[in-house]
Amino acid sequence: xxxxxxxxxKVRSLDETxxxxxxxxxxxxxxxxxSLIATLNMRLSNPSLLIDINGIGGMAGIARKNGAVEIGAxxxxxEAERSDLIxxxxxxxxxxxxxxxxxxxxxxxTLGGSISFADPAAELPACLLALGGELDIAGPKGRRTVxxxxxxxxxxxxxxxxxxxxxxxxxxxANAQTRTGFAELARRxxxxxxxxxAASARADSKGLSDVRLAYFGxxxxxxxxxxxxTALTGGAIDxxxxxxxxxxxxxxxxxxxxxxxxxxKHLAGVLLxxxxxxxMETRS
Amino acid sequence: MSEYLCDITxxxxxxxVSERVEARKTLADFLRDDLVLTGTHxxxxxxxxxxxxxxxxxxxxxxxxxxxxxxxxxxxxxIEGLSDSGELADLQAAFEQRNALQCGFCTPGVLATAQDLxxxxxxxxxxxxxxxxxxxxxxxxxxxxxxxxxxxxIEAVAQARAGDKR
Numbered sequence: 001x002x003x004x005x006x007x008x009x010k011v012r013s014l015d016e017t018x019x020x021x022x023x024x025x026x027x028x029x030x031x032x033x034x035s036l037i038a039t040l041n042m043r044l045s046n047p048s049l050l051i052d053i054n055g056i057g058g059m060a061g062i063a064r065k066n067g068a069v070e071i072g073a074x075x076x077x078x079e080a081e082r083s084d085l086i087x088x089x090x091x092x093x094x095x096x097x098x099x100x101x102x103x104x105x106x107x108x109x110t111l112g113g114s115i116s117f118a119d120p121a122a123e124l125p126a127c128l129l130a131l132g133g134e135l136d137i138a139g140p141k142g143r144r145t146v147x148x149x150x151x152x153x154x155x156x157x158x159x160x161x162x163x164x165x166x167x168x169x170x171x172x173x174a175n176a177q178t179r180t181g182f183a184e185l186a187r188r189x190x191x192x193x194x195x196x197x198a199a200s201a202r203a204d205s206k207g208l209s210d211v212r213l214a215y216f217g218x219x220x221x222x223x224x225x226x227x228x229x230t231a232l233t234g235g236a237i238d239x240x241x242x243x244x245x246x247x248x249x250x251x252x253x254x255x256x257x258x259x260x261x262x263x264x265k266h267l268a269g270v271l272l273x274x275x276x277x278x279x280m281e282t283r284s
Numbered sequence: 285m286s287e288y289l290c291d292i293t294x295x296x297x298x299x300x301v302s303e304r305v306e307a308r309k310t311l312a313d314f315l316r317d318d319l320v321l322t323g324t325h326x327x328x329x330x331x332x333x334x335x336x337x338x339x340x341x342x343x344x345x346x347x348x349x350x351x352x353x354x355x356x357x358x359x360x361x362x363i364e365g366l367s368d369s370g371e372l373a374d375l376q377a378a379f380e381q382r383n384a385l386q387c388g389f390c391t392p393g394v395l396a397t398a399q400d401l402x403x404x405x406x407x408x409x410x411x412x413x414x415x416x417x418x419x420x421x422x423x424x425x426x427x428x429x430x431x432x433x434x435x436x437x438i439e440a441v442a443q444a445r446a447g448d449k450r
Contacts, residue, residue: 008307102423
């Protein structure tokens, strides 16, 4: 299908964007457009105005800041995929990148767009949650920072208000103790996941601690499997501990055209075993 | 102020173009309807099938997931331009030889995507594996060939190009 008519405005600043969002209640922000334009074509969304934010300066790029890595919201997937800094300091996002869409999609799509859209089966919200990241938001009352665990509120619903713009995300840089794991199952490489899992942990001589398991594709938002996290903590990951962690998965996925709830629960266990193996690998 | 119509100036296949377009018009529709470059095919119109793949500023994109209005100042290359320049000649010959197309609907997008992979591989002096070819082509549906012949053709060209450089 073709989109219904809308007006288009390319903005040059955040102030201009926030003001326009105030004037046009049903306006939408256009960043990479890889989800938005698909929904426009299907007439699932019908805004009166598209505010193209691609021309705002200073909102793209990847930089090391104190113990963290900051990624501008307009950074395109392909830049993160090819970034040496991401490969070295944020290995979880490096692992996830090739699974996000297809090359032509990654050339346009932005990290900020994917996170703001908050598709429950998308990879980056789960990565952000697993890493304990935070988000910088600009709005009519100024700027604020929100933790990932307070950001994802519900199905396509986030802490962003109607006049807010996500400007950057920040995640802790990996160190020698950091372990990460990522796996997803999809009908076709690059499609949204049937089930996926992004994980991080800290490793020491006693085993794993600070285990964070963020599932996606199993509910209205990305969700942590806290009981399984506890089960993986504090000792060697042997078969017994792994079985206990799988048994402790308290996910409640719903049925859809791709898979039943029971299938998804089973696959969540399969992914946990794969990811636990990755968490035990020493960083090279 | 905000506009339902946008004036855009861009380069398409090496030629300057200035047009007034509806804001809602996708790049794929602009290329087909306004410029009659009908080699860009429209399949699903929501980014799944890859038939509308074109190059914008050197990178492949979905023509259905970009607006023409966003292409002001851009350099756009379609299958017509990529073909006329001779850049794809060896790929096209390999596709013909190996029956890597039947109806041909997906072929413009597949060729653009394959060339994107081969160009990067050549820059890095690598030859992509069959798995890498399949992964790069994962966003391009072909409903005729079953993909094997497509992968064969791309692999053959990748090896031939690497051989020519040695």
